[in-house]
Amino acid sequence: MNAIHDTYWLLAGAAALVLVGIGSSLIARRFGAPLLLVFLVVGMLAGVDGPGGIHFDDIGTTYRIGSLALAVILFDGGLRTRRESFRGVSAPTLLLATVGVVVTAALTSLAARALLGLGPVQALLLGSVVASTDAAAVFFLLRAGGLQLRSRVGATLEIESSANDPVAVLLTTLLAEYLAAPSGVAGSDIVFELALQFGVGALGGALGGFAIAVAMRKLPLSGGLAALFLVAAALFVFGVTGWLHGSAFLAVYFAGVIVGNRNVPGFSHLLSVLDAGTWLCQIAMFLVLGLLATPHTLGPALLPALGVAAFLMVVGRPLAVTLCLAPFGYGKREIGFVAWVGLRGAVGIFLASIPMLMRLPNAQLIFNVAFIVVLASLLVQGWTLGLAARLLDVALPHRDRAVRRVELDLPGSLEREMVGYAVAPGAAILGDASLPGWAQLAMIVRGGEILMPETAGALQGGDYAYLLAPPGRVYRLDWLFAPPEEAREAEREMFGEFSFDADVRLADVAEFYAVPVRAKDAPLTLAEHFARRYEHTVEVGDRVRLGPVSLVARELDDEGVRKVGLKLERLGNVLVRRPWLARLLPKRFVAR
Known part of the structure; x- marks a missing residue:
């Protein structure tokens, strides 16, 4: 009977923690406080050093809960990553999510060695633990601040925040295995393991994603069962890929991207159902990590950890972002904001549990430092994201669209x-x-x-x-x-910033906006170019892509396209190449 009553008490206590966290988040939203911080604090208050007095030190359970939750979160992030988001930002963003993580880890390890006296590999392990950013925390704060980011900055952060977690997990795991090996691991073995993890992870994610998409189209599943099937299939891909020594986290994210960009019946409804499951996973992971923390042990590491956090925020992350984004034409304001949005979250604390699970030397120190770095990042960067976005002019005021x-x-x-x-x-x-x-x-x-x-x-x-x-x-x-x-804003989103007559030659547009066109197309007018592309069946809204811009059919007459809109897809790469041409053509290339 005691076991039955204990079970009731355990379930009631877990539900109470969730309810307290949700209630606290509603209050915190009014003050712009990071949601992740709220659930971490609730977990800490319920822990051994708080009023709750719950003694929780099961690293194995923490790792399993964290793995399950992170797999679902990454899969959900992949589902919401649209193919259109990659246009114009795929190369710099993927570079930032891979090389940027490695550079951030390497630079942070320098501060860890100087401030904590760790060895080079242990310092690099700590740097890897705190190298990835937390997408959920970033976008919650931006929404709470009433902001929406400019398209290129928003796409960069969205993809990077979702895609850099698998890289951080892989780097942390490899370094932990290296430290756990009695005689170390040869460099060739590390390279082989890295290739195996990425190769099997990518292949497993691709095969799993296509298989899930096909099954979702073929099986007659209702809404609830369809969502459950989707999550179970994603976890199956996660588990099988990890068992085959691939990167399970990369696989489940990749599978989500593929499924999210296929024709899946009831997709919008599935996302709304999955949203509740993803929130539950986030809350569970945050609360468990908060329970695992023991504040009374953080004191000795507090000052050095704050030094590591400061170095990461003002040196490590900004340098990595600059190296990855500057070659692709990102402006100083864009780079500055992306660098400041390097918000650390639950993934960092979860990764810090891996050295403890493997009982590595200085594992408790690494966990404590990572925990302090995450708290400092949430407090300093989290509370200033809205201010930074406005000062650096990378965000637009968020307005609820009147058109529903x-x-x-x-x-x-x-x-x-x-x-x-x-x-x-x-x-x-x-x-x-x-x-x-x-x-x-x-x-x-x-x-x-x-x-x-x-x-x-x-x-x-x-x-x-x-x-x-x-x-x-x-x-x-x-x-x-x-x-x-509201029509002006909706119309601008549809047709772009500028419009002009369709009898303008394609060569003039290419010259004016410095965009590439084929030599055989250059003499054509825009109307003729649309007619060739769409075989004389042009509709309003049809578009032709020319490098960083899109030409959009705006008005039609009996003969074809009469007026064309120009939509700037990547503003930083659109230049007027000849100033004299701007003087010759001002009346034909006009803003609406």
Whole structure:
């Protein structure tokens, strides 16, 4: 009976910790406090040195819970990484997530050797433990501060924060195995292990991702079972890849990226269901790591650890970011902000448990230093992210979009989904604008009555319009239904910053904006170029990519494209190559 009552008490206590953490986070949100810090503090207060007095020192359980939680978090991060995010930032971001982690670890090890007296390999192990950033903490703080990042900076941080964890895990594991070996490990063995981990991890993630996507399309699963299948399949990929000596964390992230960019039925609904599971994993990992910490042992390492944290924030991370991003044309403000957003989180504390699990020399010291570095990063960088974003001018004020759309997946259809809009009075769709050919009006709700398009007549302000459209294109309809005061922003997102007549020659655009075009295409007008590309079936919103810019069909007439918008995909790489050309063509290349 005692065991049964203990089980009840254990479950009630665990649920109480979660509830206290969630309640505290609501209060912390008002002060901009990092969410991760809240759950860590709750865990510490419940621990042996806090009012809770819970004695928890099971490193093995901590590692298992952390591995499970991190696998789900990485898979969820991969699912939310869109292929479009990689455009223009894939090379610098992946360099930052790989080489940048190694450089950060190496530089931080210099401070660790000087301040803590660790050996070179132990110092490098500590540097690897704190080398990766925490995506969840970064984006929670930016949302809480009412900010949205400029596209290139946001994409860089999103991909780097998700992709650098597997590299840090791999580096930490290899160094821990090196220190655990009685006679050390040969350099050739390390190179072989590194190649094996990356090779098997990438292959396992690719095969697993494609297999999961195919299974999700073939199996008739309901929403709840589909989400459960998705998580179970991801953990299966994680476990099998690790058993085959590959990087399980790389594999599960890679699998998530592949699944997230395939046509999976009910994908938006799956993400909303998985969001709750991901939050639970984050909370569980943060609370357990907080329980594992013993504040009374942190005192001797406090000052040296703060020195390591300061070096990491102002020297190690900024140098690594500069080396990785400067060659790709990132500006000083962008580099400065990405460097400051090197927010450390639960992954660092989780990795610090690996040396303790393997009972390595100075393992407790490494754990304590990592814990202090994470707390310092959350307190200093976490509370100043919004300020840094505004000072460095890399963020735009976040506004809730007045144009709202509801997306519904259609069972049995992977090519179309239903999207609903409230038709705002004065919206463009009520004027001269028309729906593109790939969007089909399915029904209209007017005055509480459902009408078919044939009987409803023209759309009216206050209607609710439901359309069928390809999932990847629905956002292109926003500008048609936005109220007048919001239409400018939605239209800019659709067609870009500039527009001009379609009789402009492609060579003039290429010369003016320093973008590449093929010699045989240069004499063509923009209208002719669109006609060739789309075989005379151009629709509003169709686009042609020219290096760092996209040309968007803005207006049509009976002969084809009449007006073209120009969308800057990578602003830092778009230059006016000839100043004299800007004087010759100012009337034809004008901002709207």
